[in-house]
Amino acid sequence: MHLAAYFPGVNNTTVWADPRSESQIDFSSFEHLARTAERGRFDFFFLAEGLRLREHNGLIHDLDVVGRPESLTLLNALAAVTDRLGLAATVNATFNEPYELARRLATLDHLSEGRAAWNVVTSSDAFTGENFRRGGYLDRADRYTRAAEFVATARELWDSWTPDGHSRPFAHSGRHFTVSGEFTVPRSPQGHPVVIQAGDSDEGREFAASAADIIFTRHGTPEAGRVFYADVKARLGKYGRRPADLKIMPGVTFVLGDTDAEAQENASEIRRQQVSPQNALLALEQVWGRDLSAYDPDGPLPEIDPDPDSALVQGRVRHEDPFVVAARWRALSEAKGLSIRQTVIETTARQSFIGSPQSVAAELSAFVAGGAADGFILVPHLTPGGLDDFVDRVVPLLQERGVFRSEYTGSTLRSHLGLAEPVWKG
Amino acid sequence: MSANRPLHLAAEIGGPPHYDAGHYLALARLAERGALDYVTLGDSFARPGLDALSVLSRIAPDTDRVGLVPTVTTTHTEPFHVSSAVATLDWVSRGRAGWNVEVSTTEAEARLFGRRGAAPADALWREAGETADVAARLWDSWEDDAEIRDVATGRFIDRDKLHYVDFAGSTFSVRGPAIVPRPPQGRPVVVLDGTSAAAREPAARHADVVHARATTPEQAAAIRDDVRRRAAAHGRDPDTLRVLVALTVDLGDAETAPEPGLESGPLLAGRGSYFRGGPVDLAELITQWHRAGAVDGFHLTPITPGRDLERIVNGTVALLQHRSLFRTFHPGGTLREHLGLARPAARYALARTAGEEA
Ligand SMILES: Cc1cc2nc3c(=O)[nH]c(=O)nc-3n(C[C@H](O)[C@H](O)[C@H](O)COP(=O)(O)O)c2cc1C
Numbered sequence: 114m115h116l117a118a119y120f121p122g123v124n125n126t127t128v129w130a131d132p133r134s135e136s137q138i139d140f141s142s143f144e145h146l147a148r149t150a151e152r153g154r155f156d157f158f159f160l161a162e163g164l165r166l167r168e169h170n171g172l173i174h175d176l177d178v179v180g181r182p183e184s185l186t187l188l189n190a191l192a193a194v195t196d197r198l199g200l201a202a203t204v205n206a207t208f209n210e211p212y213e214l215a216r217r218l219a220t221l222d223h224l225s226e227g228r229a230a231w232n233v234v235t236s237s238d239a240f241t242g243e244n245f246r247r248g249g250y251l252d253r254a255d256r257y258t259r260a261a262e263f264v265a266t267a268r269e270l271w272d273s274w275t276p277d278g279h280s281r282p283f284a285h286s287g288r289h290f291t292v293s294g295e296f297t298v299p300r301s302p303q304g305h306p307v308v309i310q311a312g313d314s315d316e317g318r319e320f321a322a323s324a325a326d327i328i329f330t331r332h333g334t335p336e337a338g339r340v341f342y343a344d345v346k347a348r349l350g351k352y353g354r355r356p357a358d359l360k361i362m363p364g365v366t367f368v369l370g371d372t373d374a375e376a377q378e379n380a381s382e383i384r385r386q387q388v389s390p391q392n393a394l395l396a397l398e399q400v401w402g403r404d405l406s407a408y409d410p411d412g413p414l415p416e417i418d419p420d421p422d423s424a425l426v427q428g429r430v431r432h433e434d435p436f437v438v439a440a441r442w443r444a445l446s447e448a449k450g451l452s453i454r455q456t457v458i459e460t461t462a463r464q465s466f467i468g469s470p471q472s473v474a475a476e477l478s479a480f481v482a483g484g485a486a487d488g489f490i491l492v493p494h495l496t497p498g499g500l501d502d503f504v505d506r507v508v509p510l511l512q513e514r515g516v517f518r519s520e521y522t523g524s525t526l527r528s529h530l531g532l533a534e535p536v537w538k539g
Numbered sequence: 540m541s542a543n544r545p546l547h548l549a550a551e552i553g554g555p556p557h558y559d560a561g562h563y564l565a566l567a568r569l570a571e572r573g574a575l576d577y578v579t580l581g582d583s584f585a586r587p588g589l590d591a592l593s594v595l596s597r598i599a600p601d602t603d604r605v606g607l608v609p610t611v612t613t614t615h616t617e618p619f620h621v622s623s624a625v626a627t628l629d630w631v632s633r634g635r636a637g638w639n640v641e642v643s644t645t646e647a648e649a650r651l652f653g654r655r656g657a658a659p660a661d662a663l664w665r666e667a668g669e670t671a672d673v674a675a676r677l678w679d680s681w682e683d684d685a686e687i688r689d690v691a692t693g694r695f696i697d698r699d700k701l702h703y704v705d706f707a708g709s710t711f712s713v714r715g716p717a718i719v720p721r722p723p724q725g726r727p728v729v730v731l732d733g734t735s736a737a738a739r740e741p742a743a744r745h746a747d748v749v750h751a752r753a754t755t756p757e758q759a760a761a762i763r764d765d766v767r768r769r770a771a772a773h774g775r776d777p778d779t780l781r782v783l784v785a786l787t788v789d790l791g792d793a794e795t796a797p798e799p800g801l802e803s804g805p806l807l808a809g810r811g812s813y814f815r816g817g818p819v820d821l822a823e824l825i826t827q828w829h830r831a832g833a834v835d836g837f838h839l840t841p842i843t844p845g846r847d848l849e850r851i852v853n854g855t856v857a858l859l860q861h862r863s864l865f866r867t868f869h870p871g872g873t874l875r876e877h878l879g880l881a882r883p884a885a886r887y888a889l890a891r892t893a894g895e896e897a
Contacts, residue, residue, distance in 0.1 A: 129688055129695055130688065130690045138630060138719075138720050139630070140600070140630060140631045140633065144600075163718060164619070164718060165714070165718070166701070166716060166718060172698060173696075173698040173701050173716070175694045175695060175696050175697070175698045176693055176694060176695060177695060178695055179695060179696055180681070180686065180696075180718070180719065180720040181718055181719065182623075182626075182627040182630055182631070182719055183620070183623035183624045183626070183627040183718075183719065185593065185624075186592060186593065186596045186623075186624045186627035186628055186631065187596075187627055187630075187631060189593045189594075189596040189597040190596045190597065190599050190600050190631035190632075192560075192597055193560070193597055193598065193599070193600040193601050194600050208617065208620075209617070209620070210615065210652050210654065212584065212615075212651040212652055213584070213615065213616060213652070216584070216590055217590050217593060219589075220589040220590040220593040220594070221593060223558045223559065223589060224559070224560050224589065224593060224594065224597040226559075243712070243713075243714035244619040244713050244714055244715070245617055245619060245711075245713075246617055246618075246710070246711045248712075280587070290653055291653040292650065292651055292652060292653040293650050293651075293653075294585070294647055294648075294650050294651045295585075297556075297584070297585070297586060297587045297588055297589075298558070298587075298588075298589060299558060389693040390693065391692070391693035391694075392693060
């Protein structure tokens, strides 16, 4: 089993009103979570990215945690306070250029002695583009073609130094990039930093099957996980890759208690904190695409239909047809007699693993044994102490079960993941 | 001019490339032991070596006081990313970040990106000035108290204290606000080499510290006066600016140098005036120039960092401290404090409160 720690900063599941919640930006918070993950012998530490502050109804969204550091800069600093933990940065392939990013990633791999990873995300929305030279012009259809060419170009740069330390000129000419010259950084300890993909469309899965070492997915239930797992692993053959070459890691949340019943109680309390009355209305507006501020969060769902063309929600990817979601929410609300807030709590804030440490360890093990994942990216709900209990109480049980390492056996992230160094293509 | 202005000292820790952190960490710690204001690490997309900002971020947790000033270029980079990265360096170093603004002039650098051709220095420096400008606006785009965590209203931030910068430059535009909250120093320290004519204007407008190459105290004083005059013309208080003379120093052959001092021959391209002599000779030169009121301090680029920085710290700096010309410890924690520069107020906060009072 592979385990990663997601830093619960900018995120609508992060509970900031809890008295134990600390800064999402001070270095001490990142240091705490990373040291905890390393104490738990985790594979890697993970940072998400967003390149523009989210908006709602034309206003900056003000309810959730907001404000984050730039990932690669922060991970270099974390390399100083950790020894073995992998360090994964989410960096957008649409608003960066291959030469600069390949150089920064190779730098992190050198300075961390082989612990760098890159989560390749894409975004073609003009909303984010307004912060960049490119602007918002990149067509949606070009997202993954640019990302794929970006990764391929980065690999050419990483391969432009021979393993014995000689630099050779590179030249790449393609649809999105025409670049040439000499790369300034020798081949890094991992050969290539580990590549992660996080996206769910057919194009996204195909791109991951062809080029990624890890997929970060949202499919965090056993059923959906098995379907996704089988689908993605089946795509590998046509790229000459084996199932073990691509690790599938859903992002999951967890709540612990001394007993299963206590964990359930804790979970309900956390859900109530995550979904304040204001957040409940916001979640509703994000599905409906309409201003619903006049509704009572403790009252019933609105009768009116969603507006499918709404410009109300900005900076968050829509994953589903709003009519389908609204119909599902109405059905649930009527069947159980739930208010707006209760409905939102039921549908959006359900934690993935809830129980005593024994139960959670058993469930996680069964999930992996059942072919639904190769491991997990754990998303705590508290910054920065949200992983402490997991590491102290669940990790030892996973180790006893023999499904998770007790000591690091290698020093690079590739070695933790059981991935070979990529073959040098000079 | 006052001869007892505090003396500021900084040193470059680059040189032949190293691909591990240990080498740079040892040099930065040495500089820190000498109570230097900051270390710089040069960078260019076309010279062998690691990304400088990443290196200084890697050593930030292992140092305590010394300022960390990487070169980050503006020609082929995204202003939004640059401002985020420098702000993050300030967060991880707890207020010790600076940014040496540089441009990329060559065709070879342009080909690495394939986005635009090489351009004349004037245009690139104008763009660099705009990049420094937008970065400062982004650093100001979160007021210091924008994060409120108000449980009663469910609001994490007060959105009235976050501001769109809506910057339109000659080659880019940025909407804002920043994704990184306002860094500990308010604005990290902007450093710019103002020796060349093309860079003088952006230096006067946007830099907190200006490096200047000069071979005589008179020449240094003339540059300093010029930069201060231009800064005043832009409505800045010239006393919020520090001008440091950039010297490349070779302390390796004190015994064999026929006559210590600045080379009268051709200067090493782009590396400042060239000083050769012993650590004591260098202390003499610094003392004289500083006593003459010509400069606020010196940025020293050791020709061989390992050897020369050790001689600078244990020889030159020790002597200057002995003469009470240089402090023996860092009295403050941030780079701005070392430089005697106030933490700037966020411009949008000022505008907002002015608006509220009106
Ligand atoms: C689990 C997961 C995590 C993601 N994290 C980020 C992120 O941190 N930053 C970002 O810009 N996009 C993130 N994305 C968005 C994806 O990169 C992608 O743009 C989006 O899912 C749409 O692509 P798709 O249609 O292939 O799913 C994430 C997606 C998934 C599924």
